[in-house]
Amino acid sequence: MTVEKIIETNKLLVMIDFANREAEKILVRAKELNKEAESLPDEESAEGLKIIKETERLKGRLEGIHIMMNELNRLATKS
Secondary structure, three states: OOHHHHHHHHHHHHHHHHHHHHHHHHHHHHHHHHHHHHHOOOOOOHHHHHHHHHHHHHHHHHHHHHHHHHHHHHHHHHO
16 A cells, blocks of 8 residues: 555545544434423423424534545545
8 A cells, every 4th residue: 555545545444434423423412402402391382392493403413424424435436
């Protein structure tokens, strides 16, 4: 393996590790939000709407991570 190939492989591994760590953070926060939502008497209250808003934001972050990783895999298989 050339040095350039080793560096590219390490960069990909770092990106995969980053994506996994971010996904784990999102999962932990989503579980916390789920517990908070279960304890609310009214899901349409201001607090309930804040939980829904944050859940949607987390969902978007996770989708962004998946898009990024799919693009990296596409680029890696192309070269």
